[in-house]
Amino acid sequence: MSREVDYDIIVIGCGVAGTSAALSAAEAAKKADKTLKIAILERADFDHRGGNSRWTASYMRMKNLDEVADNFVEDMMAFSDNFSDREYIETLAKDAGSTLRWVEEKGVEFDYLPTMFLTAARPRLLPVGGGRAIIDTLSRRAGGLGVEIIYEATAWKLLLDDEGNVNGLNVRVKGGTSLQLKVGAVVLAAGGFQGNQEMMAQYVGRDAHKIPTVAEGGLFNKGEGIRMAMEIGAKTAGQFDSFHAEPVDPRSKREEAAVMTFPYFILVDQNGKRFVDEGKTTIDEQYEEVARKIFYDLPGHVAYMIGDQKMYEIPNYERAVETDKPAIVAETLEELAEKIGVPVDQLASTVNEYNAAVQPGEFHWDKKDGKQAVGITPPKSNWAIPIDKAPYIAYPIVCSNVFTNGGLATDTNGRVLSQDNDAIPGLYAIGETAGLYYGKYPGGTSVLRGLVFGRRAGAHAVSYVTDSAKLEV
Structure with missing residues (x-):
């Protein structure tokens, strides 16, 4: 010019x-x-x-x-x-x-x-x-x-x-x-x-x-x-x-403190109730939808992953838990509920109902395995394994904004x-x-x-x- x-x-x-x-x-x-x-x-x-x-x-x-x-x-x-x-x-x-x-x-x-x-x-x-x-x-x-x-x-x-x-x-x-x-x-x-x-x-x-x-x-x-x-x-x-959403641990100040192991366990809201099919599809295809649901649909905009010691048996589980904060741990579901501030009776009931709904089948952590939990709302489509191996664990999860x-x-x-x-x-x-x-x-x-x-x-x-x-x- x-x-x-x-x-x-x-x-x-x-x-x-x-x-x-x-x-x-x-x-x-x-x-x-x-x-x-x-x-x-x-x-x-x-x-x-x-x-x-x-x-x-x-x-x-x-x-x-x-x-x-x-x-x-x-x-x-x-x-x-x-x-x-x-x-x-x-x-x-x-x-x-x-x-x-x-x-x-x-x-x-x-x-x-x-x-x-x-x-x-x-x-x-x-x-x-x-x-x-x-x-x-x-x-x-x-x-x-x-x-x-x-x-x-x-x-x-x-x-x-x-x-x-x-x-x-x-x-x-x-x-x-x-x-x-x-x-x-x-x-x-x-x-x-x-x-x-x-x-x-x-x-x-x-x-x-x-x-x-x-x-x-x-x-x-x-x-x-x-x-x-x-x-x-x-x-x-x-x-x-x-916006592009990702589920992260709100306790962490680390970038991308994602918690991506929830397909193998359950997610509950502040009332101790499940709200989503955690095993709907592969994690890369569903994490955004889950994060959005946590923000738009849940009281307090927070969810909790409830799991047990079987998480540590999943190969490379550390890659899928990018938070630098440890899991919240308890010997009983009741104690876990108290630690995360959800109703004790409801969390125990949710986990027991879920465990009873788990169908037989072979669990495959690395692919959709069709191992379901049925007869509950919402059902679970894959990776349904009982939560029964104490100590129990929980991670809080909120929706983060990756970009608008x-x-x-x-x-x-x-x-x-x-x-x-x-x-x-x-x-x-x-x-x-x-x-x-x-x-x-x-x-x-x-x-x-x-x-x-x-x-x-x-x-x-x-x-x-x-x-x-x-x-x-």
């Missing part, structure tokens, strides 16, 4: 989406032999950078490094009841393999590492070192190509020129003062709004402030990226009143769309700032789409600011 700018491209957010966009832009500029000023703005300091993705294990819904899981597109569409953008998902599937190879080329290793899912319907490929390894590697590579990372800086307003192109950004820095930057393009990669109690209340509803973020990185996601774009007429996408679903509507290059479905010139949104999900979350796709569309948006932003894509429809 001919006019003077402070930065040709500014990326807001230093997670997997933001770092992939900045590196992709720097590479595209170098390839085109253009000298561009590219920067990442990050709200946190260096030690806390990366938002949500810094903490994630970064599961990828991939058969291998080059191929997405079977039925990838159809599953994602079905989980959303066909509300998600099919073209966006098809692009994700098409570019996933080549993008992961690009990330690997930078120095990130991938492997089928153990996950918290002892039973799984879809494969999960992981980066060695999780999301943090991706951020550290891509940001280092971007820095090597001249990308500047500015910490403790928060963008709060987008500015337009007379023709409606994004040409400026108001940024508040540590201490509270604000400055105005002239920019060629802005890439919003600032996550969702799970760290903003007011937006959570507005969109998710009553008591939303009681939903903890799955990791402290989520608290940095305040929703400004989404709101700034909406203020200049951006269209939204994704289910604003919903509502965000900005974009095209397949990450360009933010107006309400009239025109691209807003100079504005991109990627990662959780871009809305995609409705209904049930298709596991292993969030980090993947952050990388894929980060890479696409970074490259497209370079073509935009160097004019070749200025008039592209």
